[in-house]
Amino acid sequence: MIAFFLSLSLSCSQNIIRKESTMTELLPLEKSIIHTDHNGLTQEEFANLKEKTIKAKDLSYSPYSNFRVGATILTTCGEYISGANVENASYGACICAERTAITRAVVSGFKSFRAIGISTDLKDKIGSPCGICRQVIREFGLNVSIYLFNVDGSKYFRVQLKDILPLSFGPSDLGLPEHDG
Amino acid sequence: MIAFFLSLSLSCSQNIIRKESTMTELLPLEKSIIHTDHNGLTQEEFANLKEKTIKAKDLSYSPYSNFRVGATILTTCGEYISGANVENASYGACICAERTAITRAVVSGFKSFRAIGISTDLKDKIGSPCGICRQVIREFGLNVSIYLFNVDGSKYFRVQLKDILPLSFGPSDLGLPEHDG
């Protein structure tokens, strides 16, 4: 397992290295926030999250970017809620997979999330959430685990929301209570 | 019935008159696009749409505006799918009720819509969708009926998407086929 995780970690790093043409290597800070376990999720929960996240890409409406993204939320109540990107002819009106999943969860009555899975069709990279989605996830808590899967879920890594949006702007900045998440 | 519709139409106009402080009266164009019937929906469909739209406001996460909005979509398959506004400490990341409903419908597999109901808590006004939401609804078709309900659904009027977003920008402007809706 350790060997597996090491190789996985390495492959993740390489993905990121290829991804950031402005960096000669993965930043130390970035290395330090990448986790390769799924502590906090049982094998069954992890398997469910992965399967539903990969499957969610089939829900994508992305005729403009042809870039399918799927996301699945695991709520603290144990519910799995999926989303996908829904694009628009006016690009600014496009809504990413993470946000369609989050809003679907909220209007389904859930505001506390344990984990979010995300997958794209990138073959040799592991996609990462955009800043808009980090902001929308953050509204409901800083301690959400985000699982980033490659195209088929054969590789992944985990990051924590608070690590990919440090010094974030949230409810307490406007005098409102923070959520538990 | 006619008398009813007349008084309703009048009350709608008065709502709008109060609403637009820059207009001394409802614009002729606006008068011409307001409908007070629910042709195309059976009594049962209309009653369902109204009830679910009013109820959807309970799903609203709007701690910043304290302005609850509920929306419900009736798909061409006969499904009712509700949404509500989901706000964010960064206002630009707020997502309106119409959009949470539309994206929820799309990621549930529905892209063709017959009607959308919208309701706010405004007592003496009938709210109207913002331009962002008109754009997102428009992506899936120009012929959607939009039912605008007052706080409890006791008053409403109907508009067609194509009438509240004329000369719209959509898929065909970027060389993609238009949806049926």
Add this chain to the structure above:
Amino acid sequence: MIAFFLSLSLSCSQNIIRKESTMTELLPLEKSIIHTDHNGLTQEEFANLKEKTIKAKDLSYSPYSNFRVGATILTTCGEYISGANVENASYGACICAERTAITRAVVSGFKSFRAIGISTDLKDKIGSPCGICRQVIREFGLNVSIYLFNVDGSKYFRVQLKDILPLSFGPSDLGLPEHDG
């Protein structure tokens, strides 16, 4: 001149007809809101607005859509302020030309606008603002004239904001005063 306007009006209609694959012809409402004059602007003002709007496309950052859009605002103070679309790898973060022009005007101290010119590179169509931009323009007034130019400004038509965003949602809906525009 009349013949010219007729042929122009006709060409505009044809553009729109080609544009809206879901319509067999320009909607009566749409025909009724298209103007082919530039009343309210002097020949010099109109010429300046057109020239600066076409030129503004050179400012576009649109590597994702390759769809350049330029916009120029004429303020009530007589200032011309241009913008262009600024896109982002996360499409939802894209900002249209009309909005970069409006925000540039506002942070330059102007909040009252007489006219906005818009131009795309569409050869056989006259582009129209998306719903997001109509909403952002509307914040500052309902009576703004919008000039829609074809690729080189050789054809155009004028619409009024209040006609392309009827029954709009604005400041007065949230208890704030409307702007003069």
Add this chain to the structure above:
Amino acid sequence: MIAFFLSLSLSCSQNIIRKESTMTELLPLEKSIIHTDHNGLTQEEFANLKEKTIKAKDLSYSPYSNFRVGATILTTCGEYISGANVENASYGACICAERTAITRAVVSGFKSFRAIGISTDLKDKIGSPCGICRQVIREFGLNVSIYLFNVDGSKYFRVQLKDILPLSFGPSDLGLPEHDG
């Protein structure tokens, strides 16, 4: 100077501690990315950036949040370009100060930025950019210095874009070249 920076660092931490009610103390990662110098900017450049950033708040159009934010960009060409938040009755159409400054810079012909200053009216906190703005800044490079000033600029700290949006999603994820910044 050292004592000054130490006390400043401490006060920043306390600000953040108060800010994040879900954290008992500043996260180690957050501590590690906060800088209290302005290396890379001369005293004059830093003074100019601070003054223009504080002043930019006067340009804010924020009748809905009453939360003024000012931002100023220093381009690699030495230009200072300011922005402020421009809000909308439809909250989702609000555009933050950082984005009005970035888009203003881009449509002024600048796409390479050395530093961005940000200031709010928060008395006992130092505000931080939202995820949307981090995404928009990131489009033009990972190596921008962001100076976060308190209400009057008497306190500040510096972070690097790449540290507050690690593992970011950008142009290279869609096959486009990264910018230099």
